[in-house]
Amino acid sequence: MSNTESKKLELPSQVSNITVCVGDIEAGLLTHGSAHHFQPTQEALHVSLTMTRKGLDGYSSGALHPIFSQNLPEGFNRRFIAEKLARYAKVDDMYLLALQGDQGIGALSYQSDICLPELEPVALDDILSYSSASPLFPQLLEKYYLRNSLAGVQPKVSVPHSEVTTERTVEQRDIIVKTFDAEFPLLTVNEFVCMEAARWCGLEPPKTYLSKNLEHYVVERFDSTDAGVRLGYEDFTTLMKKPNDPDAKYSGSYEALLQATLIYTRSQIEVEKLYSYLVFNCLIGNGDAHLKNFALQYTANMNDIFLSPPFDITHTLIYDTIDNKMALKLANGKAFPDTATLLRLAEGKGYRIRNAREIIEQLADGIMEYLKQSNEVQLLQGLRESIESSVAQVTAKSMGITKLRRDRRKKYE
DSSP: OOHHHHHHHTOOSOOOEEEEEETTEEEEEEEESSSEEEEESOSSOOSOTTOOOSSSOOEEESSOOHHHHTTOOOHHHHHHHHHHHTTTOOOSHHHHHHHHTTOSSSSEEEESSOOOOOOOOOOHHHHHTOOOSSOSHHHHHHHHGGGOOOSSSSOEEEEOOEEEESSSEEEEOOEEEEOOOTTSTTHHHHHHHHHHHHHHTTOOOOOEEEOTTSSOEEEEOOSBOTTOOBOEEEEHHHHTTOOSSTTGGGSSBHHHHHHHHHHHHOOHHHHHHHHHHHHHHHHHTOTTOOGGGOEEEEOTTSOSEEEOOOOSOOOGGGOTTBOSSOSSBBTTBOSOOOHHHHHHHTEETTEEOTTHHHHHHHHHHHHHHHHHHOSGGGGSTTHHHHHHHHHHHHHSSSOOOOOOOOSOBSTTO
């Protein structure tokens, strides 16, 4: 960014005060001095399922509160934003939060001294059909990076909704565009295949798209209703009050996820839904199903709390630089489970998944059926065979001895 552009945007050098809103209604003031302090300004609305004390007592924390830090960018996106603004601003957690404005994931929006101009959206069809020799993703990143405060380390860009006019006017939802790098070739194809397998199995993920040149994977945002009403959103790093550091999302267990879902939703149906998600991730061979890849959503009054649709699912076992363990513990270990272990997972304190075996068998059959008819799975060499091997290993009567792969690092870090 040039100095002229910086002045035109009138970016402050730092941000120490943010007004936090639920939708368009002010809920409190977040300040940063010696500590981060959130002071509610009304009792009717809460900003988090973990911050629901009665009265107007404030919440102080050394680090930014989990509900505010959960969507801060990591890895590539964070470095990109910090480098672009290094000469003009102190880009800390408060600054990144303020940049979200009303574009962040979930119902919360943030008002501060940062005021960004409206940008013309890019149509979904233009992304999917892009064919120029000049890569599109860097252009999207350059255009939207100031609004690109998205969690995760994979390069991604949030593109706002637009009206697409053809024979009729179609409202395009907010979308997230992802690409891949040399270390994880065709990760776009991988995620598309896994998400479409989830759809085939009836797990109802958000709509996904794969560009014709395979360089871009696109997923519709699901943090608002079809009528445009924004929903509260909290991933399980927030719900389990984990710190905002890269390793925290890999601490915990899938048993604890089920227990937390029961506590917050008080619904056997939502617990069973999460159980299906966990089984699917194990079968598909997703070793990166960490705490931030599961979330609860809710209405503004928090009376209706439910599990978010499945998202960010990839078959990690095909990449040699990623370890072949799961992201979280199951039965006190991180090895991928067999059917007996998944059946034991269905028996927890306060809940019992009575049709657990049927869920496992139906999801396994569904994945295999999808792979047989999928054209996209053939685009990444070895993907179909690797997923089939993963399904077979989990559903076998006993797990065989798997050859250990050395020199692997943890997930996408």
